Amino acid sequence: MLRNHPMVAACAAIVVAAGLAAGDALAAGTNAIRSRGMTYDSLKYLPDFGGSWVPAGPPFEPGDLAALRATLPPEVRPEIAARYQEGRKQILSGALVERGYCEPPTFGGRLRDGAAGSLEFLFTPGRITIAVESGLVRRIYLRDTPPENALPESRGGTSIGRWEGRTLVVETSGLSPAAAFLPGIALGHGAHVVERISLQDANTLRVETITTAPEILLAPLKSVGIYRRKRDRMFTDFDTCVQDDRSYDAKSRSEQFDATPPSDLPPPPAH
Amino acid sequence: MRKSFRATRSLHLAIIALSFSALLGGESKVLAHHTYAMFDGEHTKVISGTVAKLEWKNPHVFVWVYVPNQNTPGGYDLWAFENGSPSVLGAIGWSLKALKMGEPITVEYWPLKNGDKGGHFEKATLSGGRSLRGAGGPGRF
Numbered sequence A: 001m002l003r004n005h006p007m008v009a010a011c012a013a014i015v016v017a018a019g020l021a022a023g024d025a026l027a028a029g030t031n032a033i034r035s036r037g038m039t040y041d042s043l044k045y046l047p048d049f050g051g052s053w054v055p056a057g058p059p060f061e062p063g064d065l066a067a068l069r070a071t072l073p074p075e076v077r078p079e080i081a082a083r084y085q086e087g088r089k090q091i092l093s094g095a096l097v098e099r100g101y102c103e104p105p106t107f108g109g110r111l112r113d114g115a116a117g118s119l120e121f122l123f124t125p126g127r128i129t130i131a132v133e134s135g136l137v138r139r140i141y142l143r144d145t146p147p148e149n150a151l152p153e154s155r156g157g158t159s160i161g162r163w164e165g166r167t168l169v170v171e172t173s174g175l176s177p178a179a180a181f182l183p184g185i186a187l188g189h190g191a192h193v194v195e196r197i198s199l200q201d202a203n204t205l206r207v208e209t210i211t212t213a214p215e216i217l218l219a220p221l222k223s224v225g226i227y228r229r230k231r232d233r234m235f236t237d238f239d240t241c242v243q244d245d246r247s248y249d250a251k252s253r254s255e256q257f258d259a260t261p262p263s264d265l266p267p268p269p270a271h
Numbered sequence B: 001m002r003k004s005f006r007a008t009r010s011l012h013l014a015i016i017a018l019s020f021s022a023l024l025g026g027e028s029k030v031l032a033h034h035t036y037a038m039f040d041g042e043h044t045k046v047i048s049g050t051v052a053k054l055e056w057k058n059p060h061v062f063v064w065v066y067v068p069n070q071n072t073p074g075g076y077d078l079w080a081f082e083n084g085s086p087s088v089l090g091a092i093g094w095s096l097k098a099l100k101m102g103e104p105i106t107v108e109y110w111p112l113k114n115g116d117k118g119g120h121f122e123k124a125t126l127s128g129g130r131s132l133r134g135a136g137g138p139g140r141f
Helices: A006-034 A041-045 A065-070 A078-093 B011-024 B086-091
Strands: A052-055 A119-124 A127-132 A137-142 A158-164 A167-173 A180-182 A192-201 A204-212 A221-230 B045-055 B062-068 B076-082 B104-111 B118-126 B131-133
Touching (some): B062 B104
Parallel strands (some): A137 A158, B076 B118
Antiparallel strands (some): A052 A119, A052 A221, A119 A127, A158 A167, A192 A204, A204 A221, B045 B104, B062 B076, B118 B131
16 A cells, blocks of 8 residues: 555654664663763763762861760770870870871771862763862772772772662772871771762752771771852862971971971062 | 960870870861860851951961061051961952951950960951851860
């Protein structure tokens, strides 16, 4: 019948072709969704983690930073907590000049309470990279098991990730036992971290962390970090250990207040 | 000329420091860059002058201020105020251009315990009523 009605045949062919094309597109889209994060095309199905994420709370927002740092969660072993408080007391009194920040940045089991700076997420096929202003770079491999050649210990640990709906779930092992969970509290051996990272709303990132560290914690520690999106924020190096630090004298290894005027200081106002 | 205020340490405290550092071993930026023990965090003082320079650098931004003083040969004293890091200050409204040279400024600060002309920046008021909050310092540790 179609032979006798060329226009009908042409229309039918177009409909069939369109249907096949739509089917292909649908199939491709479905595959892309299933393999989200594994191909460049599939990245568009991931939640928007773009921009710079600034930690909520002090020091980036008003708040009682001293109170935040004075209290430890009850999961911390009592003897560890006592050591932390003693060290903190020494630091606050000026008796202890702590230069642990001159060690390379290390992932200590949870993203910090803010003092390491803001975060950036980079999505590439099979990988998510988190850059922290402190200099720490975390590489998250989208796979079920750690790569075969993963190092037993490294500064960022070995992170594998997967998408559960709109939530990025990251499991990290292979952390350096010397990494600081808190100042004066090293993670110790056998630490393991699970993070669930998601958008709480359009411009708020929520990071739920469960840290297991048997040498310092009585039980897995749950914590939540909140970050606010600043799309136009310029990534700013957060370097605490520099050669010309006005607050530290490298020769005497003591703190100072170096009030040497800058070499390019403009002259005082004319009378 | 190099001015400094140095914390004194005994051998005993040095041993404690070594033990603490050995335990630490990793990132410790969460605590603070330094102790702030050189500043008197119990008292806030106020001083007015003009902006000499905004020194925008890690780990601490410094605000330099010319303060009129008829008793000095040049008619001005130079004051130095330590502030937070560029990263933190950038998040609370500061930038490289937050202060203009010669701009009138009133600084609230925690003074140096040794009485030198300086302290830790707490906040400032500028022309037109504009204000800037500082970061870090003994009262915020």
